[in-house]
Amino acid sequence: MNFEKFIRDIPDFPKPGIIFKDITPLLADPEAFKGVIDEMAEKVKDIEFDAILVPEARGFLFGSALAYKLGKKLVPVRKPGKLPYEVVEVSYALEYGEAKIQMHKDALEKGEKVLIVDDVLATGGTIKAIQTLVEKLEAEVSGIICLIELEFLNPREKLDNVRVESILKY
Ligand SMILES: O=P(O)(O)OC[C@H]1O[C@H](OP(=O)(O)OP(=O)(O)O)[C@H](O)[C@@H]1O
Numbered sequence: 001m002n003f004e005k006f007i008r009d010i011p012d013f014p015k016p017g018i019i020f021k022d023i024t025p026l027l028a029d030p031e032a033f034k035g036v037i038d039e040m041a042e043k044v045k046d047i048e049f050d051a052i053l054v055p056e057a058r059g060f061l062f063g064s065a066l067a068y069k070l071g072k073k074l075v076p077v078r079k080p081g082k083l084p085y086e087v088v089e090v091s092y093a094l095e096y097g098e099a100k101i102q103m104h105k106d107a108l109e110k111g112e113k114v115l116i117v118d119d120v121l122a123t124g125g126t127i128k129a130i131q132t133l134v135e136k137l138e139a140e141v142s143g144i145i146c147l148i149e150l151e152f153l154n155p156r157e158k159l160d161n162v163r164v165e166s167i168l169k170y
């Protein structure tokens, strides 16, 4: 299935110079959304993992559907002040700013293997930050899957030693 026609480019959002990849047309098409989740499942079928980690907010959309489909544990990674229990935290740079993310301290067991699922892989800063959180809990990232990879930002340079899969590359 050609998913590209469901991604809308919005120039200068949220800042001048950024071309924002808007996934809402894809979410609005049940066949395309299901197609993406099925293709994600296919691409990760030979990766070993116990849990799916999802960054707020757009990662939740794809990762929770994939966790349901594959019957995996789901762990939300959230912006500060949202998680109610004790957290581990890390700061990072985004294509359009600075951010912090948190995860519950007891979200992962030592040695657990995780797959990170997100909509867009841009600079790789978010995923790299999640890798740091996972390592703080002595667990391990065994794979990453995103719907969209912005290859011109070279995200893979930040993410060596881990399998990275994406469905659409720009
Ligand atoms: O590879 P990076 O440069 O880190 O960029 C990718 C991240 O940026 C976006 O999230 P954002 O922080 O804008 O949050 P949102 O999902 O709440 O919109 C996107 O959903 C990814 O998580």
Ligand SMILES: Nc1ncnc2[nH]cnc12
Pocket: 018, 019, 020, 021, 022, 094, 095, 096, 120, 122, 123
């Ligand atoms: N260009 C972009 N479009 C959508 N989400 C993003 N996250 C980081 N960069 C992005």
